[in-house]
Amino acid sequence: MSAISTRDLTVTAPHGQRLLNKLSFDLAKGERVGLIGESGSGKSLTAAALCGLLRPPLSMTSGDLILNGISMRGAPPSLWRSHRGRNVFQIFQSPASALTPARRVGPQLEEAARIAGARARDVIPNVLDKVALPSGVARQFPYQLSGGMKQRVLIAMALILRPAVLIADEPTTGLDILTELDILTALSSAVTETGATLLFISHDLHAVQEVADRVLVMQSGEIVEDGSIKMLGQSGASAARQLTEAADRLRTKPC
Numbered sequence: 001m002s003a004i005s006t007r008d009l010t011v012t013a014p015h016g017q018r019l020l021n022k023l024s025f026d027l028a029k030g031e032r033v034g035l036i037g038e039s040g041s042g043k044s045l046t047a048a049a050l051c052g053l054l055r056p057p058l059s060m061t062s063g064d065l066i067l068n069g070i071s072m073r074g075a076p077p078s079l080w081r082s083h084r085g086r087n088v089f090q091i092f093q094s095p096a097s098a099l100t101p102a103r104r105v106g107p108q109l110e111e112a113a114r115i116a117g118a119r120a121r122d123v124i125p126n127v128l129d130k131v132a133l134p135s136g137v138a139r140q141f142p143y144q145l146s147g148g149m150k151q152r153v154l155i156a157m158a159l160i161l162r163p164a165v166l167i168a169d170e171p172t173t174g175l176d177i178l179t180e181l182d183i184l185t186a187l188s189s190a191v192t193e194t195g196a197t198l199l200f201i202s203h204d205l206h207a208v209q210e211v212a213d214r215v216l217v218m219q220s221g222e223i224v225e226d227g228s229i230k231m232l233g234q235s236g237a238s239a240a241r242q243l244t245e246a247a248d249r250l251r252t253k254p255c
């Protein structure tokens with residue numbers, strides 16, 4: 001059984017435009033998959049659909065999403081709430097939007113421990129240590145932390161929740177290159193430790209290569225390639241070849 005699957009998943013805008021058009025893919029348990037595509041191709045909407053976070057007036061208009069063996073088509077918010085956290089957890093491009101601004105980090109991690117059925121005082125020091133955050137972070141508010149620290153807090157949450165599927169949507173956007181590498185390493189370790197299925201969303205093929213082996217390529221709301229990162233350059237899909245060529249040119253560009 002796959003950890004998460006989509007079958008012709010379609011999301012349509014109110015004026016009729018298909019923003020996501022018949023997405024069909026399976027992510028196996030423990031698999032690490034990248035999702036790439038140019039800006040506006042539908043990556044974040046796909047993440048929102050997989051987490052049940054599409055905002056009205058957007059919704060899944062046809063097709064299906066199977067999470068942990070259960071069809072989520074037309075699932076009520078209460079069913080989604082019971083899945084989010086343990087079955088599917090998202091690390092957002094902007095970690096500030098995932099953390100409650102007016103609440104210290106400690107209680108937010110305690111809430112994750114409560115959902116996971118773990119003893120907060122046992123797990124929190126352990127996960128903060130794993131993501132290289134000082135224990136004092138628990139007494140701070142999110143706004144007192146850097147972008148990289150906030151992403152580490154979210155990875156610590158994932159370590160507590162141990163979700164079946166972890167979706168990371170551009171988790172290193174806006175971070176310097178050293179912090180980016182640290183975050184990717186912490187994310188990769190968390191996935192290894194928890195055995196989660198990872199969907200890593202990025203427009204940066206090099207970042208995807210750090211954490212994933214297989215990649216889905218999106219263009220105009222469709223999956224146009226699904227295969228190994230090494231073979232992207234020979235893809236029949238022009239969007240996949242263009243992304244590879246652009247990434248190679250950026251890598252070889254003299255400083």
Ligand SMILES: Nc1ncnc2c1ncn2[C@@H]1O[C@H](COP(=O)(O)OP(=O)(O)OP(=O)(O)O)[C@@H](O)[C@H]1O
Pocket residue numbers: 013019037038039040041042043044045046055058203
């Ligand atoms: N709430 C919405 N209503 C209507 N159209 C939307 C809505 N949200 C997103 N879109 C459109 O859906 C398309 C896909 O958006 P999405 O945010 O998924 O792109 P993306 O690939 O994640 O882009 P980026 O890399 O820039 O974040 C875009 O054309 C966008 O304008």
